[in-house]
Amino acid sequence: MGLTALAIRNAKPRTKPYKLADERSLYLLVMPNGAKYWRLSYRWSGKDKTLALGVWPEVSLADARDKRDAARKMVADGIDPAVEKKRRKLRAQIDGNTTFKGVAEEWLAKITREERAEVTLRKVRWLLDMVYPFLGEMPLHEIEVQEVLAVLRKIEATGRYESARRMRSVISRVFR
Structure with a gap:
């Protein structure tokens, strides 16, 4: 019973x-x-x-x-x-900590350790600083192509086509 x-x-x-x-x-x-x-x-x-x-x-x-x-x-x-419950909890914790900004900062630290030129690092930081207000706090796995495209179009709308092209490249490297 x-x-x-x-x-x-x-x-x-x-x-x-x-x-x-x-x-x-x-x-x-x-x-x-x-x-x-x-x-x-x-x-x-x-x-x-x-x-x-x-x-x-x-x-x-x-x-x-x-x-x-x-x-x-x-x-x-x-x-x-x-064990599966622990895995799900850990996966949720990791997913919550992997925001675009967090991964971008890790990647930036990596290329800094690789001794890239200071002018290159400055440009990358400048491009990322323009992206952070739009994508910075979003979990990486939740960012859709349309959201990245919207950010790039906002930059293009100001007439900065070369910056948008380089920003696309930097965003792509952060995702990889």
């Missing part, structure tokens, strides 16, 4: 943590401070493991069951859900 929303709401804290079992290895861990955590027990490579699925009431009973089913499917497909 599975849990009900009423049973979850009525679960009172005790002096020690305790579990309220649902179905198929899903349970609610009730802590002495009253916090209620969704957990899933599973076996991976012959070892018992536990996966955190969220905190009640932010994660409802139906959501916890959906997450349980997804995790069990991963186990059936040969994927450890805990």
Whole structure:
């Protein structure tokens, strides 16, 4: 017999943590401070493991069951859900830190270490400074071709065709 929303709401804290079992290895861990955590027990490579699925009431009973089913499917497909969760978290953190400006600054530091001429570095910085207001804070993987084209057209609209051409080249090198 599975849990009900009423049973979850009525679960009172005790002096020690305790579990309220649902179905198929899903349970609610009730802590002495009253916090209620969704957990899933599973076996991976012959070892018992536990996966955190969220905190009640932010994660409802139906959501916890959906997450349980997804995790069990991963186990059936040969994927450890805990490792996959860590990978997704790391990927999201990396994606959030890779703005156009951040990558451009890394590339600029690289070409500076390669001892490019100071006049070249000044020109590149000048071109990048014109791009930053438009693309600087955007995550690199979210920038579309049309957005780059819009920036280049704004520069061309002022009559600076050669600057726009060089800017396209610099933006392309940052992406590479």
